[in-house]
Amino acid sequence: xxxxxFVAATAAAPLAxxxxxxxxxxxxxxxxxxxxxxxxxxxxxxxxKEANRLVAAAWDRGVNYFDVAxxxxxxxxEIKLGPALEPYRKKAFLACKTTRRDAAGAQQEFEQSxxxxxxxxxxxxxxxxxxxxxDVEKILAPGGAGEFFLxxxxxxxxxxxxxxxxxxxxxxxxxxxxxxxxxxxxxxFVCWHEGHFGPQMLEKARxxxxxxxxxxxxxxxxxxxxLPREQRKYGKCWYExxxxxxxxxxxxxxxxxxEITAAIPPGEASLFELALSIGASFEPLSRAxxxxxxxxxxxxxxxxxx
Numbered sequence: 157x158x159x160x161x162f163v164a165a166t167a168a169a170p171l172a173x174x175x176x177x178x179x180x181x182x183x184x185x186x187x188x189x190x191x192x193x194x195x196x197x198x199x200x201x202x203x204x205k206e207a208n209r210l211v212a213a214a215w216d217r218g219v220n221y222f223d224v225a226x227x228x229x230x231x232x233x234e235i236k237l238g239p240a241l242e243p244y245r246k247k248a249f250l251a252c253k254t255t256r257r258d259a260a261g262a263q264q265e266f267e268q269s270x271x272x273x274x275x276x277x278x279x280x281x282x283x284x285x286x287x288x289x290x291d292v293e294k295i296l297a298p299g300g301a302g303e304f305f306l307x308x309x310x311x312x313x314x315x316x317x318x319x320x321x322x323x324x325x326x327x328x329x330x331x332x333x334x335x336x337x338x339x340x341x342x343x344x345f346v347c348w349h350e351g352h353f354g355p356q357m358l359e360k361a362r363x364x365x366x367x368x369x370x371x372x373x374x375x376x377x378x379x380x381x382x383l384p385r386e387q388r389k390y391g392k393c394w395y396e397x398x399x400x401x402x403x404x405x406x407x408x409x410x411x412x413x414x415e416i417t418a419a420i421p422p423g424e425a426s427l428f429e430l431a432l433s434i435g436a437s438f439e440p441l442s443r444a445x446x447x448x449x450x451x452x453x454x455x456x457x458x459x460x461x462x
Contacts (some may be wrong), residue, residue: 163201166338176436176437177218177436178190178191178192178218178219178432178435178436179191179216179417179435179436179438180218180220181417181418182339182417183316183338183367183417183418184316184337184367187249187279187374187446188220189220189249189417189418190218190220190221190418190434190435191221191412191418191419191438192219192221192418192420192421192431192434192435193219193221193223193225193369193415193418193419193420193421194211194214194219194221194222194420194428195223195224195253195420195421195422195423195425195428196222196223196224196225196228196233196234196237196423197228197229197233197234197392197422197423198210198424198425198428198447199211199232199233199237199240200228200229200232200233200236200392200423201229201392202236202295203231204236204239204240206239207237207239207240209242210240210425211237211241211244212240212243213397214428214432215248216242217432218436219432219435220247220248220249221242221248221249221251221418222237222241222248222249222250222251223251223252223253223340223420224237224250224251224252224253224269224273225252225253225254225255225284226254226265226268226269226272227253227255227284228423231268231272234252234269234272234273235272235392237273238272238273238274238275238335239274239400241273241274242274244459245274247281248279249280250273250275250278250279250280251278251279251280251281251282251451252266252269252273252275252278252280252281252282252339253282253283253284253285253320254266254269254281254282254283254284255279255284255285256301257283257291257294257295257300257301258294258299258300258301259299259300259301259303260299260302261375261392262300262302262304262305263304264305264324266278266281266308266313267354268378271404272361275300276313277312277313277314277315277412277418278305278313278314278315279316279318279338280307280314280315280316280317280318281305281314281317281318282318282319282320282339282340283285283294283295283301283305283318283319283320284320285320285321285322285323285329286320286321286322286323286326286327286330286382287323287326288323288326289323289326289329290324291326291365292326292329295330295334296330296333296334297341302334305317316336316337316338317334317336317337317338318336318337318339318367318369319336319339319340320339320340320341320371321339321340321341321342321357322342322460324353324356324462326362327339327341327357328341328356328357331360331361331366332356333359336366337366337367338361338366338367338368338369338417339357339361339366339367339368339369340369340370340371340420341357341368341369341370341371342354342370342371342372342375342421342459342460343358343368343370343371343372343409343411343413343414343416344371344372344373344375344407344411344458344459344460345407345410345449345452346375346376346377346452346453346456346457346458347372347375347455347458347459347460347461348459349449349450349454350453350454350455350456350457350458351452351458351459351460351461351462352461353458353460353461353462356462357454358414358415358416361431362415367417367419368414368415369416369417369418369419369420370411370412370414370416370418370419370420371419371420372395372457372459373408373411373412373419373420373421373431374397374398374404374407374408374411374422374427374430374431375395375396375397375398375409375422375423375459376395376396376397376398376401376407376456377393377395377396377456377457377458377459378396378457379395379396384452389413389426390422390424392422392424392450393422393423393424393427395459397422397424397427399426399427399430401430401450404427404430404434405434406441406445406448406449406452407449407452408421408431408434409434409438409439409440409441409445410436410445410446411443412435412440412447413440413446419431419435439453
């Protein structure tokens, strides 16, 4: 199946309402995920009642893929998401992560995350932010986190295994050396065109039949270096996101037009809502639109480079 056939197979009707249910795509083994996932950072900064409302509203829109990590808000995201997701847990696909590279540390974070998220298993457990070859070496070493991951999968406490990638070489190495089911990585128009970051990981994952999950679909560029953190428009984003509706629509449609299963938008509630609207009415980019996106990327500083 070529790329356009792949994405067209899951495109929503062109006139779908912004509140229409999200299309789904196959992840692995018959599991289907909403093409827009819910990043746990969304619930940070809200009271539990509002966090519950945000998750319930996302579920009603068709979101069944939720992703979180203990490092988000020093645990706040997990603590808020657990109760909010509890009514839907049996039908939801819950992904979590660990930054620990040793088996003992990974086990500690795994067990802590289970408690916070009020569950006894994860649908997907991931090495978080693999950023160097040293990370890969530690994961694969005797006593490394890789040993613990395999044990959890064997025991049924992690249905699938994966990792999120911030370094192209490390991502390629880990896909080659460890039996991951999926990779979560930036599939972003500026990184792709100006940083040459993304194509090599997509190709390797496709070659090895590893599912692809996308980050940073709405990322634009780095914040100006002289802009104080407190003056950034979006406090939850370490990069400058696209929020202009038409440009955001092109950028996220570009991401969803690649051979991926789903995309996790930024953790700002307003940007998540924008992503839901774009996802619900998704159509693959035309050739002319793809050229327009390439022009949008020109001379922008990518947040990741190969």
